[in-house]
Amino acid sequence: MSEASPIVVPRGFRASAVKAGIKPSGGLDLAMLVADVPCTAAGTFTTNRVCAAPVQWCRSTLPSSSVRAIVVNAGNANAATGYQGNANVSRTAALAAELIGCEATDVLVASTGVIGHQLPMDRLETGLRSAAPALSADPESFRTAAQAILTTDTRTKIVSETRGPWSLFGMAKGAAMIGPRMATMLAFLATDAKVREETLQRILSEVVDESFNCVSVDGHTSTNDTVLLLASGLAPGGELEGPALEEFTETVRAACRTLAMEMAADGEGSTHFITIDVEGAADREEARTLARAVADSPLVKTAIHGADPNWGRIVSAAGYAGIPFDENELSLWLNGVCVYEKGTPTTFDADALSADIRGRRDVTMRLLFARGEAAIRFWTCDLTAEYVHLNADYTT
């Protein structure tokens, strides 16, 4: 949604953000999202073996039915920080719990920023003490929180939906692993709908697989990726079930897809937003593997940046994905133009297609295989010299 769009704050939530001095820039870098009542909560996290301390903390407590707060800091990932890193998360949760009156285990923590540096706990603690009194249900405080969790993002990523008695608020940061200081994919969703924790976890895991897990900017999986969904249950009408629960699931799915697409669209240095449709795969994971191989190929990404309809780079990227397809059954459409049909090149106007790619930000690729019925939609962006500058022209 545009940064000016109105935000509906779900019942029972307050937010605040402060400049704790963790970001070298001195900008907003510490956000709190607090619930007035115990919430059911679900989460999904990075699969990276080098896993940030806050991710380990959240994993140990979720799913839960007594979550009261989420504390997020930007500027420091608290990843690869050893035992001291784990101790710092515990201290953060304990202090937040003391400030709002709950158990430390009811506080979730997330971090994003540079890897391998210990958190400046003095600044973080001072920041929490000033953020707690500032907690407010005012939409503006949520907008400010959405700004505080950003690192190299160029804009906030917010969704706000109302469905009858309940509403859903979501905010995210990141454009995959493109930050010069190791950006991270973070997303936080809050609703006043009443949903039990197991159901909430099932729904979140399902929709994340079709949204955030379908985005790649440079294929570098973060150590901190975190998606959290809290439900206060304060909306009238009681626990959602049947059609109402279905509507809730679809709303969360749409919200996560919107936030995921905004990440790829905000890919660092990017000039094109690329949507890859893989169809005719044997199963969903196979479709994802094929789409990811294309999305992560520097040659495919630079070709699009150069408005070069060099489709050979696309089919050859799919070719090394490790899926034993028959090239004589593969067809490819680039911006709607069939350039490769069942293993044979077609005759098409390369100049016109090149002009079409150069002319607009959105690019579509459709790869049709003949291995089955599975399909997936995947999002990425092009690779530009600006990406290299932003990630290389920086020295610790």
Place this chain on the structure above:
Amino acid sequence: MSEASPIVVPRGFRASAVKAGIKPSGGLDLAMLVADVPCTAAGTFTTNRVCAAPVQWCRSTLPSSSVRAIVVNAGNANAATGYQGNANVSRTAALAAELIGCEATDVLVASTGVIGHQLPMDRLETGLRSAAPALSADPESFRTAAQAILTTDTRTKIVSETRGPWSLFGMAKGAAMIGPRMATMLAFLATDAKVREETLQRILSEVVDESFNCVSVDGHTSTNDTVLLLASGLAPGGELEGPALEEFTETVRAACRTLAMEMAADGEGSTHFITIDVEGAADREEARTLARAVADSPLVKTAIHGADPNWGRIVSAAGYAGIPFDENELSLWLNGVCVYEKGTPTTFDADALSADIRGRRDVTMRLLFARGEAAIRFWTCDLTAEYVHLNADYTT
């Protein structure tokens, strides 16, 4: 070896190269390597599912004990070209066979260049008719052939070794998949040592695994990768066995490693040559997977380009390789400096390390795991804005 180093031509081989007009640049683009006697021959090829027609041709005939020639063209990959592409390879082999007097099945063919375009057979045939009469055992003709197989390479890649009675010549092109027109990794080795075909194939498969399969510039596996080894057996002393065969194997291994390292060192737009040592892995493939994840991470490659000792990018890249290691058992050395020890950051002079990286072209990374005894040495280069320009600022 330097371009001026003397070349020893193994007994029984002749070479030539011409400008057939396949490359838009009009440069040398067609090379012939011919043997006066039937050779035992071995080959290894790309694993890409989209596999070039010449690769399919070579696969169907190797290993063999009657190979008489290798025909190589640059400027057109003859990949993703359907049945017409297969027909063109057959015609190429048939004409070459007619010109030198052998069976078409005794002629090997290799191509590199743009994907998805049919070969200009008229030009290729005219080129072959002028290349055949020019075949010569003069070292200069081999040097010229080594130039004709290049695409975006900045220099020829040649090895020439003599061991007692026999000698080995090798030439290669490519810096992995970095060419704006889909470069390819090609390597051709010729020896007058007498080695039976099964032995030759075993030796080649073994050494390729430790040389060419340990190089990555951008992780984009070509549709045309080909390594061929021909042995004329004309050297005195008869068939190699025991220690002599061991020496031959080690010589081929060293030659392939040299050519492979020259590819990474010639990585398009690169400013740093990176050597990655992975130790303590459970097995060799696991070590390769970990090394490749680090080598292919755009964030790792841009960090080195920026002389940024941002080691978090390196350990996190290993973290998403899919190997279930314990981060508390991982240690990392960057240019010899231990920056991460058993899951905890060390204290080191970041400015000094940054200056060290900026100061020289060679960079070394050593990742030590505690999962086993397997190790591997992998080579890559950094990612620069020049790479993006070279691959994007080109329109078909």
